[in-house]
Amino acid sequence: MSNYHYNSISMAKHLAFVCRKYNYKYNNTKLQKLLYACYGSILVLKDNAELIDEKPKILPFGPVFSKVLEYIKLNPDFTPEPLLNIEKDVDSIVNQIVKQYGKYSAMSLTNWSHKKGSPWYVMFIEKNCQFSTEIPNELMIQYFSKYINKD
Numbered sequence: 390m391s392n393y394h395y396n397s398i399s400m401a402k403h404l405a406f407v408c409r410k411y412n413y414k415y416n417n418t419k420l421q422k423l424l425y426a427c428y429g430s431i432l433v434l435k436d437n438a439e440l441i442d443e444k445p446k447i448l449p450f451g452p453v454f455s456k457v458l459e460y461i462k463l464n465p466d467f468t469p470e471p472l473l474n475i476e477k478d479v480d481s482i483v484n485q486i487v488k489q490y491g492k493y494s495a496m497s498l499t500n501w502s503h504k505k506g507s508p509w510y511v512m513f514i515e516k517n518c519q520f521s522t523e524i525p526n527e528l529m530i531q532y533f534s535k536y537i538n539k540d
Contacts, residue, residue: 393431393479395472397441400424401457405469407484413491417461418450422498425452426486429508429533432526434482444523447513451502452524508532 404423408415415423424441431440445452461467475483490498502509508528512518 393435393438393440393476394442395440395475395479397424397443397454397456398460399470399472400427400441401454401461402467402470403472403475404483404487405467406471407487408491409469411487411491413487415491416495417458417465418495419491419498420461421453421457422451422495422502423487423490424454424457425502426490427483428454429529430482430486430537431479432530433533433537435479437526437530439526440479444526445508445529446521446523447509447518448520451499452509455521506532 401420401424404420404427405415408419408423425445428440428445431438441454443454443456445454447453448458472480493501501507504510505514508524511528512522512524513520
């Protein structure tokens with residue numbers, strides 16, 4: 390198992406760069422949900438490898454990466470930048486996710502992340518965890534593996 394552990398803020402900037410490439414609008418919430426989809430997908434597709442250096446946490450608007458949330462709040466006009474050291478297979482997955490989910494609004498993606506059975510739903514609704522509790526990778530893998538074809 391290799392762990393990618395890209396910097397979460399750099400990956401968020403890369404996601405914004407990819408959104409622009411496909412002419413998709415984005416904001417903090419949308420980038421959070423795209424990052425969440427990328428994180429879960431990489432866990433499944435790359436044998437439990439973590440995409441970035443932080444885990445998603447439960448917050449009112451769904452799964453959130455705290456460092457990215459704070460960075461974008463403090464720098465709302467940050468410059469989207471490609472991640473130069475990203476591995477080609479990881480970049481391919483990121484691009485596929487942005488192509489698939491980037492067309493949806495931040496609210497639609499938030500609703501998707503709150504669906505019954507989702508990691509956020511299980512942690513917040515079923516397990517009654519406090520806000521800022523990390524979502525375990527095992528729960529992410531269990532959920533995302535239902536929707537990802539590894540072939």
